[in-house]
Amino acid sequence: MAILSLFSVSGAPGVTSMTLALTLAWPRPVVLVDGDPAASKAVLAGWLQGRTPHDRSLVDLAIAHSHGELADALGAVMLELPGSARRWLIPGVQSPLQARTFDVLWPALLDVFVDLDGSGVDVIIDAGRLGMNHAPMRAIRTADVALLVTRTTLPAVVAAAAWVPVLSDLLEIADYSRLGLGLVGAGKPYGAWEVSKSLGNLPVLANLAWDPATAECFSLGKATGRGFESSPLVRSVRSAAESLAGIAASRRAALSQEQV
Secondary structure, three states: OOEEEEEEOOOOOOHHHHHHHHHHHOOOOEEEEEOOOOOOOHHHHOOOOOOOOOOOOHHHHHHHHHOOOHHHHHHHHOEEOOOOOOEEEEOOOOOHHHHHHHHHHHHHHHHHHHHOHHHOOEEEEEEEEOOOOOOOHHHHHOOOEEEEEEEOOHHHHHHHHHHHHHHHHHOOOOOOOOEEEEEEOOOOOOOHHHHHHHOOOOOEEEEEOOOHHHHHHHHOOOOOOOOOOOOHHHHHHHHHHHHHHHHHHHHHHHHHHHHO
16 A cells, blocks of 8 residues: 655646546556545546535544544545546545644544555545645655646746745655655646756656646546547556556555564
8 A cells, every 4th residue: 555645836737637647547446535625626526527426525534533433434435436446536525614624634544544555555645735724734744655746837836946945844754755746748848857956856756748638538527539548648647657656655665664
């Protein structure tokens, strides 16, 4: 079991679309957790087009946790994504006012995920944007791989650069070995090497193609056409998913070895 968290620091670079796309392309069984405190419900309204009834969310897990029943409640909250094998979604809060439940839920929920280590199920977390009230910082701090998602435009890179000097303290990460970049649209206009250099030489661990038409399938629920599977975005997502799954598994294994 490995945990991957994705977050942004400004704007809307496509964290939710990237987490969803990675989940659908992930080479192992995986649970996508909507941890965005903004309560956008983007997967339910976008990819699933509001057609998949599901009234359970992280709030139900918070209630179960208050009764000491978190592990038992997990399965009932997980929604299997249609058309995929062993890909599940845990929907996020339904109102920003409910995001305060994150503060007490995340430590316990992450412990439950770690206890799933022998089940072969990985976890991908949409952590939303840093700086928001009740952002799931614990989910980022304890991830085997944490991705700062950004576009490669000058405004996006400048905004991200302002955060780089404080990320280590903010995330309570002693070094940046678990932290990397998830780029959307390298070369539009700046290349991966240029962005990495501007952001403290953080390694580029995921590099998704600039493909707005295909991205709308993930973000807006646009119908997938015949060329969807061979589109630049989907091909780049497959490559990123394979690479990230390997990196996360290696780091989880190394951590387990250290604890022996």
